[in-house]
Amino acid sequence: MKPQQSKSTCSYCGVGCGIIVQQDKKGKIKVKGDPDHPVNKGLLCAKGMNLHYVVEDRSDRLLYPQMRRGKGHPLERVDWDTAMSRAAAVFKSIIQKFGPDSVGFYVSGQCLTEEYYLVNKLAKGYLKTNNIDTNSRLCMSSAVMGYIQTLGEDTVPVSYEDIEIADCFLVAGANPAWCHPIIWRRIEKHKELNPGTKIIVVDPRVTQTCDLADLHLQIFPGTDVVLYQAMGRCLIESGDIDLHFIQNHTDGFEAYQNVVMQKSLEKSALICGVSVSDIQLASSYIGESKGFLTLWAMGLNQSADGVNKNLALIDLNLITGHIGKPGSGPLSLTGQPNAMGGREVGGMATLLSAHRKLDNPEHRKEVADFWGIEELPDKPGLTATQMISALEEGTLKAIWIICTNPMVSLPDSKRVEEAMKKARFVVVQDISSKTAGIPFADLVLPAAGWAEKEGTMTNSERRISHLSKILNPPGEALPDAEILIKFANKMGFSGFDFPDAAAVFKEHAALTKGTNIDISALDYGILKERGSVQWPFVSTDQPPSVRLFTDKKFPTPNGRAQIRISGAQNQHEATDPDFPLILTTGRIRDQWHTMTRTGKVSKLMKHIDTPFLEIHPHDAKQRGIAEGDTVVVKGRRGEVRIHAKFSDKIRVGVVFLPMHWGKILENDFARTNNITGNAIDPVSKQPDFKYSVVEVAKFSKP
Ligand code: SF4
Numbered sequence: 001m002k003p004q005q006s007k008s009t010c011s012y013c014g015v016g017c018g019i020i021v022q023q024d025k026k027g028k029i030k031v032k033g034d035p036d037h038p039v040n041k042g043l044l045c046a047k048g049m050n051l052h053y054v055v056e057d058r059s060d061r062l063l064y065p066q067m068r069r070g071k072g073h074p075l076e077r078v079d080w081d082t083a084m085s086r087a088a089a090v091f092k093s094i095i096q097k098f099g100p101d102s103v104g105f106y107v108s109g110q111c112l113t114e115e116y117y118l119v120n121k122l123a124k125g126y127l128k129t130n131n132i133d134t135n136s137r138l139c140m141s142s143a144v145m146g147y148i149q150t151l152g153e154d155t156v157p158v159s160y161e162d163i164e165i166a167d168c169f170l171v172a173g174a175n176p177a178w179c180h181p182i183i184w185r186r187i188e189k190h191k192e193l194n195p196g197t198k199i200i201v202v203d204p205r206v207t208q209t210c211d212l213a214d215l216h217l218q219i220f221p222g223t224d225v226v227l228y229q230a231m232g233r234c235l236i237e238s239g240d241i242d243l244h245f246i247q248n249h250t251d252g253f254e255a256y257q258n259v260v261m262q263k264s265l266e267k268s269a270l271i272c273g274v275s276v277s278d279i280q281l282a283s284s285y286i287g288e289s290k291g292f293l294t295l296w297a298m299g300l301n302q303s304a305d306g307v308n309k310n311l312a313l314i315d316l317n318l319i320t321g322h323i324g325k326p327g328s329g330p331l332s333l334t335g336q337p338n339a340m341g342g343r344e345v346g347g348m349a350t351l352l353s354a355h356r357k358l359d360n361p362e363h364r365k366e367v368a369d370f371w372g373i374e375e376l377p378d379k380p381g382l383t384a385t386q387m388i389s390a391l392e393e394g395t396l397k398a399i400w401i402i403c404t405n406p407m408v409s410l411p412d413s414k415r416v417e418e419a420m421k422k423a424r425f426v427v428v429q430d431i432s433s434k435t436a437g438i439p440f441a442d443l444v445l446p447a448a449g450w451a452e453k454e455g456t457m458t459n460s461e462r463r464i465s466h467l468s469k470i471l472n473p474p475g476e477a478l479p480d481a482e483i484l485i486k487f488a489n490k491m492g493f494s495g496f497d498f499p500d501a502a503a504v505f506k507e508h509a510a511l512t513k514g515t516n517i518d519i520s521a522l523d524y525g526i527l528k529e530r531g532s533v534q535w536p537f538v539s540t541d542q543p544p545s546v547r548l549f550t551d552k553k554f555p556t557p558n559g560r561a562q563i564r565i566s567g568a569q570n571q572h573e574a575t576d577p578d579f580p581l582i583l584t585t586g587r588i589r590d591q592w593h594t595m596t597r598t599g600k601v602s603k604l605m606k607h608i609d610t611p612f613l614e615i616h617p618h619d620a621k622q623r624g625i626a627e628g629d630t631v632v633v634k635g636r637r638g639e640v641r642i643h644a645k646f647s648d649k650i651r652v653g654v655v656f657l658p659m660h661w662g663k664i665l666e667n668d669f670a671r672t673n674n675i676t677g678n679a680i681d682p683v684s685k686q687p688d689f690k691y692s693v694v695e696v697a698k699f700s701k702p
Contacts, residue, residue: 007034007531009457009465010048011110011450012592014334015039015182016459017048018531021451021470029055029451029470037531039160039459045181046590050604054597055451055471060433062446063475075444080476080486087400087443088490090425094397095127100377104131104387104396107347108403109139109336112455112467114504115480116338116347118496119402122484123381124346125371126493130358130381131396133349135404136339137384141684142301143332144343146310149564150318152556153355153516154343157548158293158329159461159534164190165327168198168289170282172224172313173299173690177208178589180297180333183460188212198285202227203299204584205614205656206649215282220273221582221654222691224300225566228312230268231283232319233260240287242321249552250318252563259565273651291327292320298335298586302689304679308566318563324549331460338457341464344517344535345508349381350685354512370511371495383685384410385678391419398425402480403447407436408594408662411676411687412637429483432596436662446477453479454501456527458535462545465532466524516555572691573677579636579693581619582654585672591660599660611670612645614656615696620646623696630699633657635692638674641699655696659689 010017018037022030031052035042065083066075078086094102105119111134123132144154151157163186176184191197191212201213202224210216219227235241236257246253269276286292294317300309314330322328334340346353346367356363364376382390388410390396399420410416420426420440428441431449438444452473458464473479478486481501488496498504502524512535513520522537534545554561575582590604598604613633615625625631627646632639633655640657650656661670679688 004470006468006470008451008467008470009337010044010051011337011467012047013180014336014339014460015180016337016457016463016465017044017182018465019044019048019051021052021468023470034531039463040182043182043185046604046607047592047598050601051450053601053603055449057600058474060600061431061474061477062433062444063477064446065476066444068442075441080478083443083445084486084490087427087487091127091398091491094424098397100127100129101131101379102395102397103127103129104133104382104398105400105402106384106387106404106406107132107134107342109134109136109339109342110403111338111342111480112453112457112501113338113341113345113508114455114501115402115484116342117345117504117508118481118484120345120347120353121371121495122488122493124376125368125373125495126488126491128377130349130377130379131387132347132381133383133387134342134347135384135406135409136336136342137348137685138302138409138687138689139298139335140301140332140339140343141348141686142303142306142310142681143296145307145684146314149307149311150314150562151549152554152561155516155548155555156330156332156460156462157323158331159546160186161546162291162293162327162329162331163187166289166291166293167194167196167327168200168285168292170200170202170286170292170294170316171209172202172294172296173309174295174297174333175203175207175209175586176295176297176333177211179587183333184209198289200282200285204651204654214285215278217272217274217278217282218651220271220651221584222303222305222572223272224309225305225312226268227272227274227279228316229260229263229566230265230272230279231286232256232315233263233265234280234283235287235316235319236261238283238287240283241319245321245552246319246563249554250561250563251558252565253319256315256319256563256565286316286320289322292317292322293328294330295333297333299690301686303686303691304571304681304688306681306686307683311564311566315563318561323561324547324552326547334460337459340460340462341456341458344458344512349383352376354515355517356515367511373495385680385687386685388416388419391423394422397423399423400427400429401437402429405435405437405594405596407440408671408673411673411689412678413671413673414638415678429480431477434596436594445483446475447483448473448477448479452477453481455481456505462534463532464519464522464527464535466527571679572688573636573679573693575693579695580653581694581696583633583635583657583675583692583694584654584690585657585659585676588658588660591658593660594662595660611642611658611661613642613696614645614647614650616648616650616652616654617646618652619655619696620644623698625696625698631696632699633675633694633696635675635677635694637677640669640671640674642670655694
């Protein structure tokens, strides 16, 4: 075998780093950062650097399709034809008896765009249900609604190159030093070269991101809206707003001003648990800046108030006119590598292809005509947690889970397990035999992983990158796109005659024509030649789409951005004497999601190898807990048993659990989502992982 070298993209976070994969004569692969890639310029974080270990260790891989003859029967090996025939027969029968909305697909922000496109076309166009949702619902849906309600469309208007231009960063509800490391390296370097650059961090915990901060506002969980509106008030009072931009390019400022000016700064500071002077200082940093970037992630999005938090933050960009110009604008940090690609193809229960709107009959007709079908269903589909409710209620009979691990990642895990038990038919399509859904599955389909299939992904800055196929998948595993095409063919559908991933991409690109995310001029050839491009991409001659809204025209009905005053605030569950502490959850540096990949890499386990509860020594002492003690963290829905780790970097009254671990020992649970609840944002339907009420006690053996 000849040594080979291919370019690809890291499959972990939404930063979207370019990678070079080298394969030696024996077929062993090595990964290094692509020095020519504009995102990472050769750098990789620990997760990216160790990608090849995940690919090489195939000990946990699913190798062939498996099927149960009936509930309670063991899984048995079958061939692909048998597996697909069973899937098609069960789906046909259920749809015939109970209608199209009795089936659903739950997919992943780690699926490639082509896979997302196919499953969306299959569900909406051919099975006639909008029940196709994704774990991106747990990640970005509040940001999506924030963008739509302010800018008119789900559009990140800036690029990473704005980092090197900005002189003020507001990092809210995010720990990019650990979770988006390569973006953070760029910010660190920029501040090193430009020490006057101001960094404001808003987080209830002192994280590694705070090491670089000029100001850390350690707010009480859930008080973000109050804080950003207080900052808005300060900016108005100091005259640091852009009246020309407001008057000519926005609506809603008067209502915004009326509300924020009525709110006392002292009271807001008290609610947030920070000082008035710190709010004023943060506002002065923003007011004095020439380039102001807001960066945020799950701290805002994963909340029962997620959309309001997004609106209040984006408002700061709008009232100061910091949008559509170099170094300025909102930059939501995508958690998953292709959450944005999934949104582009409309791969969610509430979206349509190319940012078309599901409730717009013309948009539905455009897509239906393009697919050559009569019509698309108009009823919004079930979102992630709504699917669980529908399984419980028995209205959703069959669920097909692709590339995600909902028994660990969805809130209120025990409820998810019970719901899965009620399903008539569960399909799990995955790479790993460790996926927690397998015991509940009637059909298990082995999928190809990263480097074993070709496709594209879009990162947080609208950058579409190509991923090469470098290795053959193990056993009988197949690329997800091929599995979906097999199923569509078994169902007798005619619109799935795709010879390869490039053909799927070509059709997706053609469907974007004439929309604001038009990539109709893009194909694999251009992507391979240029490495990556940002959307829109309407011609090979156009300059790069680095920054949007430079003409100050927004895709709203009147072309003006909308300054939105957030209504309801703090819709989280309330503490009480039984549950006096607030639990917040999040990532640790070297782990990814439910650890089915990073958990295999011993180098990544070196950083933190066991789950823990972060608790302030004051709260621990009050409960007679010593550092390292096993404690029971009890919430309204369940509990976890775990070691206590003292930290004065968390507020008194707040505790933290990492999100990654599932069931680790029999009768001993470290699964954080045993505790988290079913509160969702009323607009985005995104679950709240950042605010559950709990009590903590020292564990004593019964
Ligand atoms: Fe991969 Fe994200 Fe790390 Fe880049 S920053 S190497 S995309 S995990």
